[in-house]
Amino acid sequence: MALAQRIAKVHERIARATERAGRDPASVTLVAVSKTVDRESVDEAYRHGLRHFGENRVLDAVEKYATPLPEDASLHLIGQLQTNKAKPAAGLFDLVESVDRPSLVGALAKEGMRLGRPIPILLQVNISGEEQKAGCDEAAADMLADSILTEPSLALRGLMTIAPLVADPEHVRPVFRGLRELRDRLQIRHPESRLDILSMGMSNDYPVAIEEGATHVRVGRAVFERN
Numbered sequence: 641m642a643l644a645q646r647i648a649k650v651h652e653r654i655a656r657a658t659e660r661a662g663r664d665p666a667s668v669t670l671v672a673v674s675k676t677v678d679r680e681s682v683d684e685a686y687r688h689g690l691r692h693f694g695e696n697r698v699l700d701a702v703e704k705y706a707t708p709l710p711e712d713a714s715l716h717l718i719g720q721l722q723t724n725k726a727k728p729a730a731g732l733f734d735l736v737e738s739v740d741r742p743s744l745v746g747a748l749a750k751e752g753m754r755l756g757r758p759i760p761i762l763l764q765v766n767i768s769g770e771e772q773k774a775g776c777d778e779a780a781a782d783m784l785a786d787s788i789l790t791e792p793s794l795a796l797r798g799l800m801t802i803a804p805l806v807a808d809p810e811h812v813r814p815v816f817r818g819l820r821e822l823r824d825r826l827q828i829r830h831p832e833s834r835l836d837i838l839s840m841g842m843s844n845d846y847p848v849a850i851e852e853g854a855t856h857v858r859v860g861r862a863v864f865e866r867n
Contacts, residue, residue: 643681643864644688650862657850668850671716671839673860679704681864686713694718694737694858698725702732718800718839718858720774723747730759737762737800737839740776745788752793759793762800762839767818773802778822785826789833798837798855799823809845816840816852 641649655665674682675696682693682704691712695701696719709715714734721729721736723743729736730751739745739761752759763785766775776784781799788796801819803812819840827835839856841849846857 643684646863646865647685647688647690650859653847654850654857657847661851661853663850667855669856670863671718671856671858672863673718673842673858674864675700675719676860677864679707682709685863686710690863692716692856694860695733696720698722698729698732702728705732716858726751727754730755735760735762735797738764738774739788740764740766740774740784742784742787745784745791745794749791749793752791755793757793758795760795760797761788762798762837763788763796764800764802765819765822767801767815767822768804768812770804773804775801778818781822782826782829785830789830796833796835798835798839799826800837800839802842803840803845803849805844809848812845813848813852816849816854820853 654668658665658668669692671692671694672685672690673694692714694716717729717733717736717738721738721744726747730748748759764775765778765781766773767778788794799819803815806812820838823835823838837856838854841854841857843859843862846859849857
């Protein structure tokens with residue numbers, strides 16, 4: 641199946657999921673996870689209409705995007721970020737989705753001050769509680785969100801989670817619902833903030849995530865893997 645057909649199929653599944661949830665398909669942003677493909681594939685996906693791309697490794701992305709994406713495209717860091725790579729990450733990515741600990745908050749806030757602009761970030765929460773998953777504990781999310789919101793050089797835009805990989809996506813519906821409920825509680829606590837992004841759902845489970853409120857779905861295999 642050609643790339644254009646795979647992209648169209650993902651958009652079709654997004655449209656069906658939003659219809660079931662009574663939502664506008666335009667309320668869901670498709671982030672094409674491009675970590676396993678080269679820049680030529682990213683550029684081809686851009687030509688087919690994709691505008692948001694997700695990368696896991698900072699230094700790999702620095703090399704891949706030495707020539708910047710067009711101005712209407714955005715680059716998301718979706719992999720775990722080491723504090724010593726906060727500087728290149730802040731300079732390259734339009735959204736850092738994987739903020740999960742105080743030391744990283746401090747490092748990115750410092751870079752935001754250096755750059756003279758707030759760095760858009762998401763708080764990554766390990767809703768499922770899996771030991772091997774990155775993300776702060778749900779119990780620690782309130783305190784970490786509070787600390788982020790006191791930093792003028794950071795812009796907290798919402799939450800991100802990675803659900804367990806399961807055969808039946810219905811089994812992770814509670815994970816997605818839990819992240820949405822946590823975001824809603826934080827929004828009530830911080831009405832002055834715009835916590836409008838819920839980044840959750842990947843190739844195997846993004847329709848369920850959309851039904852539970854995802855605004856951003858991170859899809860790699862279903863976009864780039866050739867059948």
